[in-house]
Amino acid sequence: xxxxxxxxxxxxxxxxxxxxxxxxxxxxxxxxxxxxxxxxxxxxxxxxxxxxxxxxxxxxxxxxxxxxxxxxxxxxxxxxxxxxxxxxxxxxxxxxxxxxxxxxxxxxxxxxxxxxxxxxxxxxxxxxxxxxxxxxxxxxxxxxxxxxxxxxxxxxxxxxxxxxxxxxxxxxxxxxxxxxxxxxxxxxxxxxxxxxxxxxxxxxxxxxxxxxxxxxxxxxxxxxxxxxxxxxxxxxxxxxxxxxxxxxxxxxxxxxxxxxxxxxxxxxxxxxxxxxxxxxxxxxxxxxxxxxxxxxxxxxxxxxxxxxxx
Numbered sequence: 001x002x003x004x005x006x007x008x009x010x011x012x013x014x015x016x017x018x019x020x021x022x023x024x025x026x027x028x029x030x031x032x033x034x035x036x037x038x039x040x041x042x043x044x045x046x047x048x049x050x051x052x053x054x055x056x057x058x059x060x061x062x063x064x065x066x067x068x069x070x071x072x073x074x075x076x077x078x079x080x081x082x083x084x085x086x087x088x089x090x091x092x093x094x095x096x097x098x099x100x101x102x103x104x105x106x107x108x109x110x111x112x113x114x115x116x117x118x119x120x121x122x123x124x125x126x127x128x129x130x131x132x133x134x135x136x137x138x139x140x141x142x143x144x145x146x147x148x149x150x151x152x153x154x155x156x157x158x159x160x161x162x163x164x165x166x167x168x169x170x171x172x173x174x175x176x177x178x179x180x181x182x183x184x185x186x187x188x189x190x191x192x193x194x195x196x197x198x199x200x201x202x203x204x205x206x207x208x209x210x211x212x213x214x215x216x217x218x219x220x221x222x223x224x225x226x227x228x229x230x231x232x233x234x235x236x237x238x239x240x241x242x243x244x245x246x247x248x249x250x251x252x253x254x255x256x257x258x259x260x261x262x263x264x265x266x267x268x269x270x271x272x273x274x275x276x277x278x279x280x281x282x283x284x285x286x287x288x289x290x291x292x293x294x295x296x297x298x299x300x301x302x303x304x305x306x307x308x309x310x
Contacts (some may be wrong), residue, residue: 003237004101012052038119040098063097069122091126111263131256132160144169152213154180278302
C-alpha cells in the first residue's frame with residue numbers, strides 16, 4: 001500500500017490538534033481523478049472546522065484543506081477531457097482534504113490550472129475566488145455599471161472580489177485599513193475607505209450590492225448605504241430579513257460551493273491578465289500550524305499557501 005503525508009485532526013481544538021501522519025494514498029472512483037498536490041492554501045474554514053464548526057465529531061479523523069493545485073496522477077474510468085499529467089486546480093468538497101500528498105478531485109470540482117500561474121499562486125484561488133464570484137454574481141447579481149461596496153477588500157476573498165467586480169464593469173468601493181489603501185487601489189478599487197478613520201456610510205451612497213466579509217457592526221451600518229431594491233450578501237451567516245425589509249432591500253447569507261465551470265472562467269480572467277493573485281506567505285507542510293495561526297490572527301493581505309512539492 002502506497003502511503004503519503006497528510007495533516008489530520010482526531011479532535012477539535014487549537015492548532016496543536018493538527019498532526020502530520022502517514023496515511024494510504026486514496027484511490028479515485030469512476031468519476032474522480034487522483035491529483036498529486038503541489039500546493040494548498042489556507043482558508044478560515046480550516047480553523048473553523050478545526051475548532052468544531054461545520055463538521056461533527058463522527059467525521060473525525062479528518063484531513064484539512066479545501067484548495068489544491070497539482071498534477072493528475074490517475075483517472076477514473078468515466079472521466080473525460082482530463083489526462084494523466086494535466087495540471088489542475090480545485091476546491092474540494094468537505095469530505096476530503098488538500099493538506100496531503102495526494103487528493104481525490106471529483107468531476108465538477110477541478111479546472112485546468114491557469115497557464116500563467118505556478119502551483120503556489122493557483123492553489124490560492126479556488127475557495128476564495130469562488131466565494132467572491134458566487135457572492136458577487138450568483139447571489140448578488142452584480143451587473144456592469146452598478147455600484148458595489150466590498151467590506152474587507154484586502155483579504156483572501158476581498159482581493160478577488162475587488163478585481164472581479166472591476167472586470168465586470170462595476171464601480172468598486174471597499175473598506176480596508178489605512179495601510180491597505182494603496183494595495184486595493186492597485187487592484188482596481190475606485191474608492192478605498194479607511195474603516196479606522198472614516199465612516200463608510202458617510203461616503204458610500206446608492207450602493208446596489210454590499211458584499212460583507214466582516215459582519216458585526218459593519219454589517220449593521222451597511223443597510224443605510226443600499227439603494228431601494230439593493231442587496232446585502234454575506235459570507236458570515238444569514239443577515240436579518242427584518243432589517244432588509246425595513247430598508248426595502250434583500251439579504252442573503254451563503255457558503256461557497258465547488259464549481260468547475262466558474263473556476264475555469266476565473267482561470268480565463270487570470271490568463272487574460274485581468275486578475276492577479278497576491279500571496280501573503282508560504283509555508284512548507286511541516287509548518288502548517290504556523291500557516292493556520294497566521295491566518296487566525298487576522299489582517300492578512302492576500303492568501304497564505306502551504307507547499308508540498310518543492
